[in-house]
Amino acid sequence: MHAYLNGHTVTLFLFKNECKAVRKSGDANHTTHYFYILYIACVYSMKEVLRAKKLDAIVLHNTREKPDANYLYHAGVGVVGAVVIKKSSAVLYTWELELEKAKKNSPLRVKLFKNEFEKFKGKRIGIDFANTTLLQKKLFAGATLVDVSKELAQKRRSKTPQEIAKIKKAIAITEDIFIKTFFHFKNFKTEQDVARFMHVEAIKRDCALAYNPIVASGKNASQAHYEPKKTKLAKGFCVIDFGVKYQGYCADITRTIYLGEPSKKEVERYFKVLQAHEEAVKQLQSSKNAAKADARAREVLGELKKLFIHSLGHGLGLDVHEGVHLHESRKDEVLEGEVFTIEPGIYEEGKYGIRIEDDYVMRKDGPQRLSSLGRQLLIIK
DSSP states (O other): OOOETTTEEEEEEEGGTOOOOOOSSSSSOOOOTHHHHHOOOOOTHHHHHHHHHSSEEEEEEEEESSSOOHHHHSSOOSSEEOOOOOOEEEEEEEEGHHHHHHHHHHHSSSHHHHHOOGGTTTEEEEEEGGGOOOHHGGTTTTTTTEHHHHHHHTTTTTOOOOHHHHHHHHHHHHHHHHHHHHHHHGGGOHHHHHHHHHHHHHHHOOOSSSSOEEEEEEEGGGGTTOOOSSSSSSEEEEEEEEEEEETTTTTTTTEEESOOOOOOOHHHHHHHHHHHHHHHHHHHOOBBBBHHHHHHHHHHHHHGGGGGOOOSEEOSSSSSSSSEEEEOOOOOOOOBBEEEOOOEEEEEETTEEEEEEEEEETTTTTTEEOOOOOSSEEEEE
16 A cells, blocks of 8 residues: 655555555545545654664653644544554554544554553653653653654654645634634723634634734734733734634734824834745745745844844644744755744834734745735724
């Protein structure tokens, strides 16, 4: 059995006993259960990590209600348990209470957990150090633990068409909530009113939040990671940073609106940030180098670049921050199929803030914008 994954044909014969039944209708690209093939192919790709690091197994475990992204990526379902990947098998072990849920939702073979960690004594085991607590490490007593967090993160960077479709759905829902929020904006009294409204709208659509919404008005907008308070919405720029999760995948969009009547200088600054955004995208069309895109945005901002206090953007997927880091100090290249944000911003302490953020996917010929929400300055008087 073969699957086409991120530009590579992957042979799945080593996992034939772990892969759920697939009914073919032509070739692998047209199977009824192509979803499962892609998951198995992703797990299969860890075989090279096993070989390179001389591991007996890679174990991704989840003892929390909210699983980390690497576990969810391979298990396909957020049950408590462990994914054990060996050279010739990939199995999801879970408890009896969640066995049925796992069998219905995971593409992997599912087994009942029976003291599996004790079997790792004396073995060389790869685990995700970045998402493992000291208490969890004690579960592997007697085993030699090797960090594979970088390899796991790298495997998730380029997205499959199915992953991109889920992100696009998350974006569409996020934008729908933005539009409804703008329509009702005059009914809001405080920053928390806005954030609460957006949260409730996400719940109505059966979506979780990708992160806590930012609603920062007036001088509060100068804080890039502001937490909305029960204070009256202030005149001036209002930065709204919001995104939902759809089937685990995140959207991340920011719009800056103006409450009241902006001055000519304020309008000019807004459009300077928008120009920096657009020029950074153009730079990525000629080169996938993240540092060059970040540098181009700062160049466009001119004297305002000293107020640009964060990176140009970041990768996006199961985590709201993952993969590529778009900053002039980094050597990252944006990979084909990678989903990422572009979000230049300027922040003058105690006075104002402006940020414009959209989500993109890198194609062979350059970045494709996935979000479509208008970027002209919305003025609410």
